[in-house]
Structure formats: C-alpha cells, structure tokens
Amino acid sequence: MQFKYLNLVRERNPLVHCMTNIVVANFSANGLLALGASPFMSTSPQEVAEIQTFGQALLINIGTLNKSDVDAMLIAGKAANQQGIPVVLDPVGAGATAYRRQVTSQLLSEIQFTAIRGNAAEIAFLANVDWQGKGVDAGQGEANLGEIARTAAQKYQCIVAVSGEIDYLSDGKNVIQIANGTPLFPKITGSGCLLGAVIAAFLGVVDKQDNLNAVVEACTVYALAGEIAAQNLSTQVGSFATAFLNQLAEISCENLTALLKLNKENNNA
Numbered sequence: 515m516q517f518k519y520l521n522l523v524r525e526r527n528p529l530v531h532c533m534t535n536i537v538v539a540n541f542s543a544n545g546l547l548a549l550g551a552s553p554f555m556s557t558s559p560q561e562v563a564e565i566q567t568f569g570q571a572l573l574i575n576i577g578t579l580n581k582s583d584v585d586a587m588l589i590a591g592k593a594a595n596q597q598g599i600p601v602v603l604d605p606v607g608a609g610a611t612a613y614r615r616q617v618t619s620q621l622l623s624e625i626q627f628t629a630i631r632g633n634a635a636e637i638a639f640l641a642n643v644d645w646q647g648k649g650v651d652a653g654q655g656e657a658n659l660g661e662i663a664r665t666a667a668q669k670y671q672c673i674v675a676v677s678g679e680i681d682y683l684s685d686g687k688n689v690i691q692i693a694n695g696t697p698l699f700p701k702i703t704g705s706g707c708l709l710g711a712v713i714a715a716f717l718g719v720v721d722k723q724d725n726l727n728a729v730v731e732a733c734t735v736y737a738l739a740g741e742i743a744a745q746n747l748s749t750q751v752g753s754f755a756t757a758f759l760n761q762l763a764e765i766s767c768e769n770l771t772a773l774l775k776l777n778k779e780n781n782n783a
C-alpha cells in the first residue's frame with residue numbers, strides 16, 4: 515500500500531468542523547492538531563451552516579445528545595451536503611436507547627453521509643443485524659463484520675468503517691480488513707471518536723473518487739500510530755494516550771509497510 519494522503523493532510527491543514535460529544539472534545543481536537551489538521555468545535559445552531567462555507571470536512575458524533583445539538587447537526591449536515599463537503603457520522607451508542615435510535619434514523623434520512631465510522635454494535639444496528647452492544651461499547655456478537663460493513667455501506671450509499679480488533683471497511687462492494695492496532699485503544703475513551711475525526715480530515719483533502727482509499731489510509735495510519743505508541747507500554751493506559759498523540763504527529767509514511775496487516779477481498783456479492 516502507498517501512503518499518499520497523510521502528507522497531504524499535513525500540507526493542507528484541513529479545517530475539520532467537529533460536532534462531537536463532551537467526553538472526547540478535547541482529545542479529538544488535540545488528535546487532529548497532532549495529525550496536522552485544524553479542529554473547529556461548534557454545536558451552535560446560529561453558526562454551523564456558515565462554517566460549511568469555509569471548512570473542508572464535517573464530523574457528526576452523537577455521543578452526548580440534546581435537542582439543540584440535534585437541530586444544529588441537521589442544519590450543518592444539510593449545509594455541508596449543499597457545499598459538497600464530506601460529512602462523517604459517528605453513531606455512538608446508536609441502538610442503545612430509543613432517543614438514539616430516533617436521532618440516528620433522522621440524521622441518516624436527512625443527510626447524505628460520505629462515511630460512517632462506528633464500533634461493531636453501532637454498525638450492526640445500522641445494518642439491522644442482531645448484536646449485543648453495551649451502552650457506547652462494542653459488546654458481544656457473532657455476526658460477520660465484513661458483511662455488516664458491506665450491508666450498511668450499500669444501505670446508506672457511503673463508505674462504512676467498523677472499528678475493533680480488526681477494522682472492516684467497505685464501499686458496498688469491496689471489503690478491506692486492517693488488523694493493526696493495540697488492545698490499549700479500547701482502554702482510553704474517545705479512541706473511536708477521534709478516528710471519526712481523523713477520517714474526516716483525510717476525506718477533506720481528497721477528490722470524491724478517492725474516498726475509499728482515503729478512509730483506508732486514515733484507519734491504517736491511525737491503527738499503526740497506536741501500535742507503535744503501545745510498544746513497551748504493557749498496561750499503562752495513561753501513558754498510551756500521550757504516546758499515541760505523539761505518534762499521530764511523528765508517524766511518517768516511510769517504513770510502515772513492514773508493519774502493515776492489510777487484507778482486501780474484492781467480491782461483489
């Protein structure tokens with residue numbers, strides 16, 4: 515695999531408008547800055563449409579919801595669609611409560627997303643597949659995650675990334691697996707949420723036809739940065755968060771191929 519978009523993110527410094535949850539806002543902004551993007555956090559209904567006139571990508575993350583935020587997400591998502599700006603959905607805990615189910619369904623029917631990034635439970639819910647999630651965590655299930663990614667991508671006509679021990683990415687046709695990462699990732703909150711923001715940053719620097727490759731590279735760089743950061747850390751989760759931010763800033767495209775655990779299947783089922 516050729517890494518070509520990471521340097522573009524660093525050169526272009528895309529402005530990523532993050533409508534994200536209160537748990538991860540600071541970590542997400544720091545992660546985007548480390549990577550070389552420019553975070554802008556706002557959920558004010560009064561200004562979110564305007565932001566789409568100068569931003570390069572929009573992230574909508576439903577981690578901690580309230581009515582004003584949902585109104586703002588709908589305004590921002592529609593404005594981004596009008597401006598042709600990529601929009602990423604992180605459907606945090608999508609199936610966990612009736613309110614989240616209703617909001618997720620409204621966002622998906624009124625906004626055309628470019629990519630959706632969630633854990634297994636969240637994307638299984640979107641694909642209408644049985645899975646035992648636990649609040650905002652992935653929980654347990656038996657279903658085929660590659661198929662879940664493909665089904666959701668077909669249903670919502672966008673790229674879907676299911677993150678976890680193995681990431682499964684699909685454009686509705688191809689399924690790509692990335693087996694890099696570290697078990698320390700799920701020990702820090704917001705590692706999935708920041709991944710959604712990083713995907714948005716990569717989408718903010720590519721042409722539409724490169725969207726799948728951009729999402730694959732975003733998830734790969736992210737997982738490798740975590741894997742490298744975790745070397746020699748064993749269970750030190752606090753140090754991992756810091757080392758991971760450092761790696762997002764330091765990781766370079768050279769010398770990554772040796773570490774890569776990437777698998778593409780090209781079936782058109």
Ligand SMILES: Nc1ncnc2c1ncn2[C@@H]1O[C@H](COP(=O)(O)OP(=O)(O)OP(=O)(O)O)[C@@H](O)[C@H]1O
Binds near residue numbers: 652677679681703
């Ligand atoms: N057991 C694991 N081994 C290796 N990498 C993992 C593991 N679990 C998650 N990851 C990686 O962690 C990152 C975050 O994915 P995860 O699925 O944990 O997000 P999430 O559950 O939405 O997190 P959060 O809601 O806290 O933001 C991804 O890059 C994923 O590849």
Ligand SMILES: Cc1ncsc1CCO
Binds near residue numbers: 535538
């Ligand atoms: C812990 C938590 N609760 C709501 S959002 C969030 C951040 C990780 O998804």
Ligand SMILES: [Mg+2]
Binds near residue numbers: 650
């Ligand atoms: Mg999550």
